[in-house]
Amino acid sequence: MGSELERYLRLEPQETEDLVEWWMAHQGLFSVLSQLALDILAIPAMVTDCEGSFGLTKLTLTSQRLSMSAETLETL
Structure with missing residues (x-):
């Protein structure tokens, strides 16, 4: 996850209206982070x-x- 986090932190900030959609689209690049983000975003x-x-x-x-x-x- 360390290198995954480093890659994520190097990304240029992007505007997005749908965080779930963004993380789903980037699951291939950030498999662990995307699962964590999707778990958190699923909390009502x-x-x-x-x-x-x-x-x-x-x-x-x-x-x-x-x-x-x-x-x-x-x-x-």
């Missing part, structure tokens, strides 16, 4: 606001949640 996007997500999972900072450490809150 989450479209919601953060407050809604935390509200649904009851992870908001309330009087009942004051025991959360600052580190835990920072992670959220």
Whole structure:
């Protein structure tokens, strides 16, 4: 994968509207990277606001949640 990554990084930047199509077209040149990219691009996007997500999972900072450490809150 090292030389594959080096070849990819040497490419001139290109504008593309469809990343999946680009990676599929370049599978022959970048077999490992294209599989990795296609796996990542297959992950569905989450479209919601953060407050809604935390509200649904009851992870908001309330009087009942004051025991959360600052580190835990920072992670959220």
